Amino acid sequence: MRIDKYLWSTRYFKTRNIATNACKKGHIKINDNLAKPGREVFPMDNITVRKNQINYQFTVLDIPPSRVGAKLVDMYRKDTTPKEAFEHNELLQYSKEYYRKKGAGRPTKKDRREIEDYLEEPMEKPKEENED
Template identity: 40%
Template sequence: MPVKEKLRIDKYLWAIRVFKTRTLASDACKAGRVKLEGQNIKPSHEVKLSEVYQVSKGPDKKIIKVTGLLENRVDAKKAVDYYEDITPVEQTPAFKSMFHAPLLKRDRGTGRPTKRDRREIDELNDDFFKKDA
């Protein structure tokens, strides 16, 4: 496994499989969804061992600690050796969906939601995600 001393954050996030492509990782950095100590970082930021990054990917937020530098993308089982996920259990999507997610289920055969139904569903979703922020 190739290991480098200097490595860009976008390449690192792609290599450890946080993002599917390096372009997505780079775009996330540019949009401010990757932070180091609360500060936005550029895609060219140099990764160092034991740094802690906050990565937002949609509604999911991860806190990742660098344990090794990985230049090329490897399979998921090997990629886990190069970072430590220190996200609190309360912030994981599985925890949120188990205890806090509203149950949005429509009866089978009721057809498509009407405009009014759609607005009510969107309002429920907005309320749910605003509480967590």
Template identity: 40%
Template sequence: MAEKEKLRIDKYLWAIRVFKTRTLATDACKAGRVKLKGQNVKPSYEVKVGEIYHVSKGIERKQLKVTGLSYNRTDAKTAVTFYEDITPEEETARYKSAFHSPALTRDRGTGRPTKKDRREIDDLLDNEPGGFWNDEED
């Protein structure tokens, strides 16, 4: 049972659903996007309860405190019990604000918007269906 008590960081990040695949978690460790006390962590590093890891995933940055060890990937509700997200509020707000500013630009030469494109534009503008495109008065 001594083998079961050791858990690699790449497997842990995959099990708690930070990364979609274990390969992505391994690649993130190799690229230096997983840190412990400012130092890069190798994929084979053994996770210990109470440690705080800094994980960068695209523009998102998280600080995760280990509260338990999960050896297998489980559903999201169970996975949350194995870590505590201690990311500062301003960091989380900055990440979320990047998605709240829709860009309504179209490349030149793409032609008229398709029906699907019009629906997506209407959803972005929160208009009634066809309200943006119709010139009629209500």
């Protein structure tokens, strides 16, 4: 089965066209080699899919006859994605929430003061008195 069809049938991508474009962009690797959309997939192949800034890794267990239901996907692949990949994505979401949304306009007076406090150099230490 072609890699783009396999990724579509195991529900990694919503359409085959999206799966094909991901292959063309180099987001799909089979056994650490870039895969073209027409590359054949065989059982025990290790596949890496870059999607939403996460590198999903899985091993092909069997080839599905056609698109399968979400509950049956685990019969055809074994997920080996490390947990660190998901933790990294959570950190990215927290960092994005801190910044102002694009198009929110000029900074408010409070925002400006916080920026100035952040950019200000730390205060100098007070002068010590001489012990004469």
